[in-house]
Amino acid sequence: MTRVxxxxxxxxxxxxxxxxxxxxxxxxxxxxxxxxxxxxHGGADVAAQAARLAGVTGVMLVDAEHNAxxxxxxxxxxxxxxxxxxxxxxxxxxxFGKDLLPRVAALLGVGQLSDVLAVLGSHRFRRPVHAGNxxxxxxxxxxxxxxxxxxxxxxxxxxxxPAAPIxxxxxxxxxxxxxxxxxxxxSGGARPDLMTARxxxxxxxxxxxxxxxxxxxxxxxxxxxxLGASRAALDSGFVANDLQVGQTGKIIAPxxxxxxxxxGAIQHLTGIKxxxxxxxxxxxxxxxxxxxxxxxxxxxxxxxxxxxxxxLRAQGVR
Amino acid sequence: MQSVMVxxxxxxxxxxxxxxxxxxxxxxxxxxKMSINPFDEIAIExxxxxxxxxxxxxVVLVTIGxxxxxxxxxxxxxxxxDRAIRVxxxxxxxxxxVARALHALAEREQPGLxxxxxxxxxDDHGQTGQMLAALxxxxxxxxxxxxxxxxxxxxxxxxxxxxxxxxEVDLPAVVTTDLRLNQPRYVKxxxxxxxKTKPLAVLPLAELGVDAQPxxxxxxxxxxxxxxxxxxxxxxxxxxxALNARGVLS
Numbered sequence: 001m002t003r004v005x006x007x008x009x010x011x012x013x014x015x016x017x018x019x020x021x022x023x024x025x026x027x028x029x030x031x032x033x034x035x036x037x038x039x040x041h042g043g044a045d046v047a048a049q050a051a052r053l054a055g056v057t058g059v060m061l062v063d064a065e066h067n068a069x070x071x072x073x074x075x076x077x078x079x080x081x082x083x084x085x086x087x088x089x090x091x092x093x094x095x096f097g098k099d100l101l102p103r104v105a106a107l108l109g110v111g112q113l114s115d116v117l118a119v120l121g122s123h124r125f126r127r128p129v130h131a132g133n134x135x136x137x138x139x140x141x142x143x144x145x146x147x148x149x150x151x152x153x154x155x156x157x158x159x160x161x162p163a164a165p166i167x168x169x170x171x172x173x174x175x176x177x178x179x180x181x182x183x184x185x186x187s188g189g190a191r192p193d194l195m196t197a198r199x200x201x202x203x204x205x206x207x208x209x210x211x212x213x214x215x216x217x218x219x220x221x222x223x224x225x226x227l228g229a230s231r232a233a234l235d236s237g238f239v240a241n242d243l244q245v246g247q248t249g250k251i252i253a254p255x256x257x258x259x260x261x262x263x264g265a266i267q268h269l270t271g272i273k274x275x276x277x278x279x280x281x282x283x284x285x286x287x288x289x290x291x292x293x294x295x296x297x298x299x300x301x302x303x304x305x306x307x308x309x310x311x312l313r314a315q316g317v318r
Numbered sequence: 319m320q321s322v323m324v325x326x327x328x329x330x331x332x333x334x335x336x337x338x339x340x341x342x343x344x345x346x347x348x349x350x351k352m353s354i355n356p357f358d359e360i361a362i363e364x365x366x367x368x369x370x371x372x373x374x375x376x377v378v379l380v381t382i383g384x385x386x387x388x389x390x391x392x393x394x395x396x397x398x399x400d401r402a403i404r405v406x407x408x409x410x411x412x413x414x415x416v417a418r419a420l421h422a423l424a425e426r427e428q429p430g431l432x433x434x435x436x437x438x439x440x441d442d443h444g445q446t447g448q449m450l451a452a453l454x455x456x457x458x459x460x461x462x463x464x465x466x467x468x469x470x471x472x473x474x475x476x477x478x479x480x481x482x483x484x485x486e487v488d489l490p491a492v493v494t495t496d497l498r499l500n501q502p503r504y505v506k507x508x509x510x511x512x513x514k515t516k517p518l519a520v521l522p523l524a525e526l527g528v529d530a531q532p533x534x535x536x537x538x539x540x541x542x543x544x545x546x547x548x549x550x551x552x553x554x555x556x557x558x559x560a561l562n563a564r565g566v567l568s
Contacts (some may be wrong), residue, residue, distance in 0.1 A: 071485070072448065073457055095478040099460045102413070102445035106452035111414040111533040114443045128542065129442050130330075130345060134338045135542050139535040178488040179457040182473070187481040195479055199566075223567075231497070241463060241477050241498050248357075248437065248497060250479070256566040266335055273545055277566050279557070294548035295560045307554040315558065317567050 002122050003033040005083055007091035007100065008050050012040055012068070015049040017196045018092035020157030025150045026090055027055045027158070028119035035060055037082050039075055041068035047166045054161030060169050070096060073179040076103035081173050083108060083145060087122070093149040093251075094195065105147035113138060113148040115251075127151070131247040132270030152195065153253035153274040187240050194243065197226035199256040200275075202245055205232035206261025206282070206301060213238040215305050216260050222312045223256070230262045246271035261301045264289030281305065319375035320430030320490075322365040325420055326358035326379060326394060328387040328409070329440045336440075338539045345440075345539060354390045357435025359397075360495040363502040364465055365433050366398045373467040374430055376400040382407050382419045388518060395513035396505040402516070407523040407530070413441075415530045417449035422526035424454055429490060431472065436461050436494040447494035457487035461496040 004026040009016040019036065026034050035058045036050040047061040060082060066074055079100070083089050089104060091097035093115050105112035118126040123140040125148070140146045194200060201223060203216035213233065220227045228245040229238065245252060247267040253274035260281050262268060269292055272278060280293035283300050290296045297304060330336050331351040339346045354362070365377045379394045379402040381387045387409075391402040405419050424432060437444035451458035459465075459474035463482065466473045467489070476483045477496045523530060551557045561567050 072460075073451070076452060095461060095476075098444050099448065099458070102448035103452040103458065105445070106414065106417060106449035111412050112443075112445050112449075113534070114445060124537075129539075130336045130440055131442070132542050133336050134345060134539045136536050137538045137540070139537055141533050144533060176455070176457070178491070179459075180486040182484040182486050184478075184480075184484070185482045193480075234498070240481075241496075242479065242481055244497075247439070247442070256561075267332075273542070277561075277564055278545070278548075279561070281557075290550070291547050292545040294564070295557060296548065296550045297552075297554070297557050298550065299553070304554055304557075308557065311554055311558045312567070315562075315567070 002029050002031040002088065003086045004029055004031040004035070004088040004090060005086040006034065006036045007079060007089070007097065008036050008038045008046060009092050009094060009096045010038065010040065010046040012042065013045055015046050017157050018094050018152055019050060020053050021152050021155040022090050022092055022150045023053045023055055024155045024158045025116060025119060026088070029088060029122055033057050037079060038062070039067045039078055041065050048163070051164045051166050052160045054158040056161070056164045058164050059166045061166055062169050062171055066175055069181040071179050071181060072100045072103045073176050075100055076107055077173045077175060078171050079104045080107040081171050082169070087145060089145060089147045091149055093151050097149045101147055101149050108145055108147065110144045110147055113140065113146070115151040116148045117151045117154040128270070131267050132273065133266065151251065153251045187242055191220060192224070192226040194226040194228055194250055195252060197254055199223050199225035200228050200252060200254045201225045201258040201260065202228035202230060202262060203233055203238070203260045204230040204262030205236055207233060207238060210238045215302070219258065219260065219305055219309055222309050223258070223317055225256070225258070228252070230265070230268050259289050259293070260305060262289055263287045264292065321376040321378050321427065322368055322374045323378045323380060323424060323427055323429035323432045324358070324361045324365045324394070324399070325432065325434045325446070326362065326381050326390055327355045327438045328352050328381065328383055328390045329355045329438055332356050332439055338541050342538045342540060352386070352389070354393055355435050355438045357437060357495050357497070359502045360497065360499050361433040361435050362394050362397050362399060363500045364495060367500065368431070368467055378403065378427060378429065380405070380420065380423055382411060382416050382523070383409050391518055392513050393505065395516045396509040397503060398509070400516065402518045404518065404520045405523050405526065406520055411530070412532055412534060413443045413445035414449055414533065415528065416446050417453055418528035419523060419526055420446070420450045421453040422528055424450070431467070431489055432492045434492065434494050436496055447492050451492040454492070457491040459485050459487050459491060460494045462493050463496050463498045465493060465499060
């Protein structure tokens with residue numbers, strides 16, 4: 001009997017889209033029970049949103065002051081306790097889940113699978129290795145609880161369904177005092193979130209400067225897109241670190257991905273290969289980005305991008 | 319004063335493209351250039367800077383792997399680490415086993431801080447640091463882009479999806495490095511020669527008394543589904559037409 005516990009990601013008020021994607025993955029396990037764990041301070045709204053995800057059979061809400069900020073050291077022992085009776089524990093392969101789930105697994109004395117991209121059976125999965133240069137099929141031990149993170153770019157979120165029951169839980173778990181939250185600086189601004197945006201425009205080293213990168217930002221704004229960047233652009237200091245797309249940054253699956261002045265190193269390509277349409281603008285016709293692009297334009301970006309911005313403005317993109 | 323322990327892994331060099339063996343039994347790594355996992359190199363640099371600032375007395379490098387991995391330990395010693403330990407074990411170990419071995423070493427060495435890379439670029443698991451912290455019952459600060467130690471507390475800025483988060487952790491703690499933490503130093507020839515005489519201890523995994531039983535079986539390696547190259551357009555007008563034809567602008 002398969003019973004899946006999904007760890008909710010949220011900001012205290014809203015459930016992150018990552019959770020609906022984890023539920024989608026969990027449904028592939030054909031579970032008898034699919035329960036979302038919401039650890040929050042307050043959290044009634046988040047629990048209500050989780051309860052309406054299609055396929056969810058229940059929500060466990062742990063409302064406690066120590067859950068006001070998501071610290072892995074605090075959350076992991078609570079989740080290890082909630083995991084009793086479940087065969088699978090899933091969380092998102094976001095920085096939240098990647099930080100938390102291995103700690104939960106180790107407390108449970110089990111290994112963990114990272115970045116599940118396909119479920120082949122209750123204990124058989126696929127996951128990428130070597131920057132996506134290979135996909136491995138892995139069998140897990142059915143005698144142990146399976147802890148895994150879900151590769152978000154591989155799953156669409158589930159829609160809404162009838163509201164599942166919400167159970168309030170109080171846990172008697174010793175929590176450490178050795179880890180303290182100091183501050184958080186959100187760099188988001190007005191643009192859509194890179195992880196979940198329908199459209200993403202990324203720039204590379206060829207932009208030449210932070211000033212040059214404004215051209216990419218303008219194109220992103222015309223398209224209503226999120227802004228991304230290659231590692232080369234980050235290393236050159238053009239933009240903030242959290243815009244990195246690729247193996248060691250964000251792995252995304254937008255409907256439209258526009259790569260401007262990005263050559264297309266394998267580490268970058270692994271972050272975008274699930275995009276539905278990839279557009280590349282680069283002056284080097286031999287750039288590897290063209291091997292994966294659905295639409296490629298060999299051109300000087302400083303000429304082509306302003307033209308594209310004008311054309312899109314004239315057309316009135318929504 | 320305590321030491322900083324740094325765990326490193328020998329991997330195929332970041333710049334080399336690895337392919338699946340034709341029979342699907344693994345990756346074709348024979349003859350490829352091997353290096354220190356790039357995040358682990360950043361971990362070594364972070365530890366060296368902390369030692370140079372006077373926060374710690376020594377930098378101890380650790381790897382869990384076969385004899386060839388001593389090349390990477392020697393490189394780390396040439397960067398400036400004081401001594402190294404190789405736990406003799408096969409190259410492919412699950413992160414939980416590595417974390418258990420590091421935990422056993424941490425109990426022996428009693429370091430004030432353990433620094434690891436956030437993930438190895440071969441298996442891409444990204445688990446070992448968090449697991450070590452759990453087993454050791456100590457704080458974790460993953461994906462670090464800034465690290466400062468004052469007395470018995472480390473202040474760590476972490477790269478998270480929405481921006482940056484700063485944590486304060488009591489030592490000993492486990493920190494995993496992100497790319498922007500530092501730029502690792504280059505190794506100079508005299509340092510390479512000096513590193514040959516630095517202490518490098520070898521001990522068998524069995525001696526640490528850890529459970530090394532695998533929990534997963536990798537059945538098959540397959541190349542990723544290929545994306546087929548699409549159309550080349552000649553100018554911006556054609557580009558906009560192609561996007562409209564695909565319906566991605568509405």
